[in-house]
Amino acid sequence: MSRVVLAGGTPDLIERLRAAQPELAVLPPGRVPTEPVRLFELLPAGDLPPVVVLGPAAPVADVLALAGALDVAWPGISVVLVGEPTPELWPAVMRAGIREVVPPDADVTVLREVVGRAAQVALGRRQALHPVAGQPSAPGRVIAVVSPKGGVGKTTVSTNLAVGLAAVAPQSTVIVDLDVQFGDVASALALQPEYTLPDAVHGRAGEDSMVLKTFLTQHPSGLYAVCGSDSPAAGDTVTADDVSRLLAALAHQFRYVVVDTAPGLSEQTLAALDVASDAVLLSSLDVPGVRGLRKEMDVLGELNLLPTGRHVVMNLADPKQGLDMADVELALGTGVDVVLPRSAAVPASTNAGEPLLLRDLKRDPATRELRRLLERFGVAPAPKSSAFWTRQKAAS
Ligand SMILES: Nc1ncnc2c1ncn2[C@@H]1O[C@H](COP(=O)(O)OP(=O)(O)O)[C@@H](O)[C@H]1O
Ligand SMILES: [Mg+2]
Structure with a gap:
């Protein structure tokens, strides 16, 4: 399973992020899917990454739409935004449930820390939502x-x-x-x-x-x-x-x-x-x-x-x-x-x-x-x- 999925990345961000987290899936360039269902269609079957990294090459509106939809329906996935939101944009970023924001020029160490923190939050939430996840559980x-x-x-x-x-x-x-x-x-x-x-x-x-x-x-x-x-x-x-x-x-x-x-x-x-x-x-x-x-x-x-x-x-x-x-x-x-x-x-x-x-x-x-x-x-x-x-x- 990929630990991190990147959408809307630039070539040098892809390189730094891969150095920070080798289990990285990079979505093809182009628009970021705005609905989780479209995002999952782009991933291998059964892959539910704990962290989705978005930007900086993606339209802000799409990023916020996807982050907001993931926050509501998929609390077990954390979103990291790569960009420098303007003060006017911050309330929308927070409303979309984005917990981590890093500047586009962040180095490998910073990226590793941020992605690690985001993954921990996601996995913690998964535990809380499905205490038996990962273990064979009796069907409902x-x-x-x-x-x-x-x-x-x-x-x-x-x-x-x-x-x-x-x-x-x-x-x-x-x-x-x-x-x-x-x-x-x-x-x-x-x-x-x-x-x-x-x-x-x-x-x-x-x-x-x-x-x-x-x-x-x-x-x-x-x-x-x-x-x-x-x-x-x-x-x-x-x-x-x-x-x-x-x-x-x-x-x-x-x-x-x-x-x-x-x-x-x-x-x-x-x-x-x-x-x-x-x-x-x-x-x-x-x-x-x-x-x-x-x-x-x-x-x-x-x-x-x-x-x-x-x-x-x-x-x-x-x-x-x-x-x-x-x-x-x-x-x-x-x-x-x-x-x-x-x-x-x-x-x-x-x-x-x-x-x-x-x-x-x-x-x-x-x-x-x-x-x-x-x-x-x-x-x-x-x-x-x-x-x-x-x-x-x-x-x-
Ligand atoms: N105990 C009840 N008392 C009064 N009306 C009922 C009762 N149970 C069901 N109804 C009404 O009967 C109608 C049909 O119920 P419904 O649950 O749709 O049945 P079904 O799904 O078996 O076709 C609905 O309008 C419902 O409100
Ligand atoms: Mg009926």
Whole structure:
């Protein structure tokens, strides 16, 4: 791995920098890429240098754009600016997160010191962000949220689960929208993605897990997202193999990978279940929903695609429906783990693009039950027993 990448260097700076740090990669002369993803495209696959040296032969605006973008998305890379910024330029340099500035005529000793300091900061940050980096680490948990039918709360449950997990594992939780044709994770999280699922599986992102991260969208909660494609046709280009590779790569970088899916058993959903550690098996609490879920579970059992972690969730429950939970469990052939009541707070949060758990509505019964679901993944204690569940039990 190159320890240092130089862009916008002059011939004599290249020479001095190489003397200071022999593991140097020099980018071809020309414009400095202004986006990290373009920078990584110019480097050998898998190369993530701790230090990027920019200037003096590069346009200042490009240098500041790249430094600022690296500072936000890649804190594990330090930027060194070679140049003599004017007093007017200093605030912009600082805003771009540039910690080291050296004059263009700095000698080898100074360059060695500066690059060494910058590398130390970068590696320190990497340690803090990924304490296990460099050691073989266990892959993260892949949680697929599935149901035979649409409109029963898959996106609601997956987005809430994801923000809940991101609260305990910020920057280490990602949600993937595998409803390839009509995914609405972006809308449920009020995100405006620059890149979507097809971008994340095709081209460089599909081959290089480090580049992949630049194709993710960040949510203010610390959650990352692979949002659904812009059009059903684009979504259809994503194959089961693409899904397997994407989820495996994400599981190596993130502690939790939450997968929202389309209704039923599409090839993408089956591929997700194949690598999943957990399945949230979801249905509306009504007879057709429960029957459908039973069939789906039977098929998945036959295909040997039911992950070890199983979480059966009944949504849109209403005590007035008159369904006995014991009968439901009998029909399903398994226990029900969480019952989410119908609550007006849910569509309100969907429409606002803010998951319920971020609204922190203490009295909302659906919020309480979503917390119980989170608890199954080792997160935060929830109330011992919700009023709703107690009511259901008392009624049965
Ligand atoms: N427990 C609930 N109470 C009230 N409305 C709900 C509940 N769960 C989901 N909804 C609403 O139902 C609609 C469909 O939910 P969604 O999560 O998009 O389902 P799916 O992803 O399975 O198609 C959304 O408008 C959502 O707000
Ligand atoms: Mg959905």
